[in-house]
Amino acid sequence: MKRGTIFLISVCLACTFSGRVPPQAVAQSTEYQVFLPMVARADRYSFLVAGHTYGLPGVDNPGLHPPFRALFPQINADRLSFGVLTGDIVVEGTADDWDEVDAELAELLFPVYLAVGNHDVSNRALFVSRYGPTYYSFAYHGDLFIVLDGELDACNISGEQMAFLREALDGSEARNVFVFVHKLIWVVDGTPYYVLRARLNGPGGYDFHGNFWTEVEPLLSDLNAQVYIVAGDVGAPWAMPLFYERYENIHLVASGMGGSEEENFLIFEVDRSGVQIRARRLDGQPLNRDTIDAYDLAYYGGVE
Numbered sequence: 001m002k003r004g005t006i007f008l009i010s011v012c013l014a015c016t017f018s019g020r021v022p023p024q025a026v027a028q029s030t031e032y033q034v035f036l037p038m039v040a041r042a043d044r045y046s047f048l049v050a051g052h053t054y055g056l057p058g059v060d061n062p063g064l065h066p067p068f069r070a071l072f073p074q075i076n077a078d079r080l081s082f083g084v085l086t087g088d089i090v091v092e093g094t095a096d097d098w099d100e101v102d103a104e105l106a107e108l109l110f111p112v113y114l115a116v117g118n119h120d121v122s123n124r125a126l127f128v129s130r131y132g133p134t135y136y137s138f139a140y141h142g143d144l145f146i147v148l149d150g151e152l153d154a155c156n157i158s159g160e161q162m163a164f165l166r167e168a169l170d171g172s173e174a175r176n177v178f179v180f181v182h183k184l185i186w187v188v189d190g191t192p193y194y195v196l197r198a199r200l201n202g203p204g205g206y207d208f209h210g211n212f213w214t215e216v217e218p219l220l221s222d223l224n225a226q227v228y229i230v231a232g233d234v235g236a237p238w239a240m241p242l243f244y245e246r247y248e249n250i251h252l253v254a255s256g257m258g259g260s261e262e263e264n265f266l267i268f269e270v271d272r273s274g275v276q277i278r279a280r281r282l283d284g285q286p287l288n289r290d291t292i293d294a295y296d297l298a299y300y301g302g303v304e
Contacts, residue, residue, distance in 0.1 A: 044269075045270055047082050049086060049230055049268065051232020052087070052201060052236070054088055054091050055258050064101060065257050076107075082113065083110060087116055093126065116182060118182070118204065144172055146169075153207075178268075183205065183233045188210055189209055192297055235256025235258040235259070236259055237259040240295070242279055245297050253292075266280070278292070
C-alpha cells in the first residue's frame, strides 16, 4: 500500500517508514508508541478528526460514509499532516469491511490513525492483527497525542490502559495534549454532562458511572498544557452533531457523521499562538450556530 493509508503501531526504524506496519512487526512490538515522520513546517500544522465514519446507522456502506468520501479531493488540498478517525469506522468489523476502508483511506495523502468504537472491535482479534494495539501515543512538534480504547471496560480507563495513560503523561512537557476516544467518556451521572446522554448516537456500551471525573480528568487537569479530549460517538439523525465545552485547561470536543443535518468533521490548526478548531459540514454549508464553541452545554440544556 502507498503512503497515506493507516499508521498505527511501529518499531523504532519507522521514523522513515512509508506504509502500513506489517502484522509481524506489530506482534513483536512492546511499545505503545507511534513514530510519525516529521516535516519541515515546525511552527504550524493541521490535522483532521472524523467520527462515526461508517455513516448512517443501519446502512452498511462499501467503505466509508459516501458524503465524507466524496470530500477526499478537497481534504487532500488542505495539505494536512495526518488524520484521526474516532471510532465506528466500520459496521461489522469483517475483513472485507476493513479492506474497503483501507482502500479508500489510501486515497488520502497523509497517514491516518484509528481510535476504536464498539463496531470496530466486534472482532477485536482481527482488528489487533491488522492494526496493532488499540491504545497508543505519539508526539508531533512538541505536542502529545494519545489514542484510548473506551470499549475495553465500558468507558472506564482502567488496568493496563490506565497504567499506559499515566506513563504517557508522566513528565510531559507538551504544550498541547490531544486525547482521542470514541465514546464521550465525560458523560457521567451526577455531573452536568449527564444531560448529553440523550444526545449520543446510542447508550450501548456506556457506563454512566465511569471513572473519567474521578481518575482520568485529574491527571489531565494537572498538566501544564491545554488538553483536548475528542470523541466521535455523535452525528446520527437523532444525536447532536457537535459538542464543545472548555473549562480551565480542558477542552471537551465531540464531532461525528451519520445522517444528521450538520454531520461534520473537524480540522485542528495548531501554531505557536494556540489551537483553532473548525467544523466542516459534509454538505458544505456553514454551521447553524456559526462556530463550534456555540454547541456547548448551555445550548444542549445542561445549565441555565
